[in-house]
Amino acid sequence: MDFAIPEMVTKELEQFKGFLRTHLEPHLATWYKKEAIPRELFQSMGQDGWLGFSQENGHIVEQSALRQTILQENLAKISPGVAVAVLVQNSLGMVPLFLFGSEKQKQNHLPSAVRGETLLCLGNTEHKAGSDVANVRMQAENVEGGWVLNGTKAYVTNGAISDLALVTAISDPEAARNRRLSMFLVDLSSPGVSRKKLNKRVWIPSDLTRLQFNNVFVPDENLVGQRGKGLQQVLATFTHSRIPISGLTLGTAVGAFEAGLDRAKKREIFGQKIADFQAKSFEIADFFTRIEAARLLVLKAGWTKDQGKDFRMEASMAKYLTVEIARGVGLWAADLFGAASVMQDHPVHKFPLDAWASSLGEGTQDVQKLIIFREIMKR
Ligand SMILES: Cc1cc2nc3c(=O)[nH]c(=O)nc-3n(C[C@H](O)[C@H](O)[C@H](O)COP(=O)(O)OP(=O)(O)OC[C@H]3O[C@@H](n4cnc5c(N)ncnc54)[C@H](O)[C@@H]3O)c2cc1C
Numbered sequence: 001m002d003f004a005i006p007e008m009v010t011k012e013l014e015q016f017k018g019f020l021r022t023h024l025e026p027h028l029a030t031w032y033k034k035e036a037i038p039r040e041l042f043q044s045m046g047q048d049g050w051l052g053f054s055q056e057n058g059h060i061v062e063q064s065a066l067r068q069t070i071l072q073e074n075l076a077k078i079s080p081g082v083a084v085a086v087l088v089q090n091s092l093g094m095v096p097l098f099l100f101g102s103e104k105q106k107q108n109h110l111p112s113a114v115r116g117e118t119l120l121c122l123g124n125t126e127h128k129a130g131s132d133v134a135n136v137r138m139q140a141e142n143v144e145g146g147w148v149l150n151g152t153k154a155y156v157t158n159g160a161i162s163d164l165a166l167v168t169a170i171s172d173p174e175a176a177r178n179r180r181l182s183m184f185l186v187d188l189s190s191p192g193v194s195r196k197k198l199n200k201r202v203w204i205p206s207d208l209t210r211l212q213f214n215n216v217f218v219p220d221e222n223l224v225g226q227r228g229k230g231l232q233q234v235l236a237t238f239t240h241s242r243i244p245i246s247g248l249t250l251g252t253a254v255g256a257f258e259a260g261l262d263r264a265k266k267r268e269i270f271g272q273k274i275a276d277f278q279a280k281s282f283e284i285a286d287f288f289t290r291i292e293a294a295r296l297l298v299l300k301a302g303w304t305k306d307q308g309k310d311f312r313m314e315a316s317m318a319k320y321l322t323v324e325i326a327r328g329v330g331l332w333a334a335d336l337f338g339a340a341s342v343m344q345d346h347p348v349h350k351f352p353l354d355a356w357a358s359s360l361g362e363g364t365q366d367v368q369k370l371i372i373f374r375e376i377m378k379r
Pocket of ligand 1: 156157208361365367
């Protein structure tokens with residue numbers, strides 16, 4: 001197996017770091033204060049080709065998963081909250097449209113989404129449908145020319161800023177559990193849609209929003225993919241996005257580790273640097289090793305997808321391991337800053353909280369273990 005990162009990706013990463021220095025770092029403090037990400041960030045990312053897809057000869061092409069994970073790691077190292085907003089646009093918004101949308105839907109929406117002008121989000125989770133993805137209660141009633149949606153999507157990242165939402169709803173109430181959901185593309189400016197931004201404390205400055213649908217009309221042409229295949233489509237979407245979220249979670253661990261290491265090298269206690277206590281030096285060695293192991297698994301997941309192979313097991317293993325490590329490193333790094341770490345605007349404060357958030361998005365740790373076990377039994 002070749003562990004080398006392709007030269008092209010290494011080159012692009014340098015450009016991406018330059019982009020982050022100009023378009024992200026100077027504004028972060030304001031965005032964290034306002035708990036909001038301006039639309040202009042998506043537009044400038046789109047202009048420079050950082051939104052996961054590209055337009056080549058009039059066609060939309062998905063970029064390499066390996067490249068995506070590396071970009072996610074480097075963005076999340078600075079801000080996991082911004083990284084998740086970008087991930088949602090790419091992997092929960094564009095990916096299902098790319099995989100399941102009609103030619104017309106793709107032509108109408110993907111080019112402007114790739115440019116960061118149209119913002120997308122995905123709503124599946126409801127109060128009774130989280131890990132139990134199929135337990136959606138939202139109704140889609142078939143009427144002349146389309147569908148009428150009623151129900152609530154409880155937790156939608158980017159719900160406050162998006163133009164369009166992909167949502168799952170029951171289109172066929174009499175059908176079996178795995179054939180009764182369909183996926184719809186909803187214009188969030190439609191009459192009957194209301195949004196409530198929630199007061200979450202993780203993944204700041206991205207938003208988490210409740211979307212309510214009250215007799216919202218959706219034309220037939222906005223059914224995404226096949227009627228009755230909504231469950232399979234949303235599960236496939238989560239499988240795809242587990243690779244970039246592993247990159248994001250790895251970045252969360254790396255950001256925390258670098259902050260902790262810096263503190264350990266500088267802070268003097270009892271007349272010596274924290275890093276000079278052997279107990280702490282062992283922790284540094286241990287976390288560094290675990291992070292490198294997680295990085296190899298994340299890269300393997302991206303590489304497996306890029307090879308066109310089945311990546312379900314690799315994606316879940318990468319998600320599972322990165323979350324375990326990010327949770328440990330996040331708290332460790334915060335500990336090294338002592339009392340200062342509990343201040344909301346301290347740079348280390350976000351890492352343990354954002355590692356916690358990573359454990360929920362795209363399935364909890366228990367859900368990853370269920371998937372890994374299922375794949376083991378198949379092999
Ligand atoms: C910050 C944030 C952003 C989010 N963004 C989105 C979004 O954009 N779109 C969207 O649709 N959703 C989103 N979600 C929702 C997220 O996908 C769900 O929170 C997640 O799937 C877990 O569902 P739940 O919260 O209902 O927990 P539950 O499913 O109720 O789980 C509760 C506990 O039970 C455990 N458990 C569940 N099933 C099993 C089992 N079979 N065996 C053993 N243990 C089990 C879980 O691991 C967990 O510990 C977001 C959540 C957060 C926190």
